[in-house]
Amino acid sequence: MATETTELVIMQLIMAGGNAKSAAMEAIRAAKAGTFDVADAKLKEADSFMVDAHNAQTGMLTKEAQGEHTEVSLLMVHAQDHIMNAITFRDLAGEIVELYRRLE
Template structure:
């Protein structure tokens, strides 16, 4: 494993945090009827989410190839951040669609 578990955990936390922040910025823009800007923020959220998910996937592949690591509280914490950001993204996408329908 090129990066240590602590570094990967912080990477997941950082990217997941960015994904969540961009998703909520998208929601704020949708509330203000700035749907084009909301879409741009959603895309940034998705891009950051992909980076977080890729870091997680790399860990899974390492483990699958026999390179196991001890479980750490920091890694568990990073997984919480990732799942929270993914859920926020999904819900906010749906909320933006509702804002668009109300706008019509």
């Protein structure tokens, strides 16, 4: 079973991934409406959430490198899945915003 600290980091990863994906989706909607200043701000917001996730992961990786093994649980896999989906979604949102910008 994961420790309370590990579970807290896992929840941070899930929240950061979900928030990044939501902000990226809002960026697409804003670009579709022609409000590119909002779209750009939402992409930056998504990037900020991804930095939060990256920092949480880096902390876990540092502990692992120092010999403090983290048990890989289904919850951990779920968190990593959220992060990977958010990264992909953010990348695609950036491309879609640019497409809408060209169409404008």
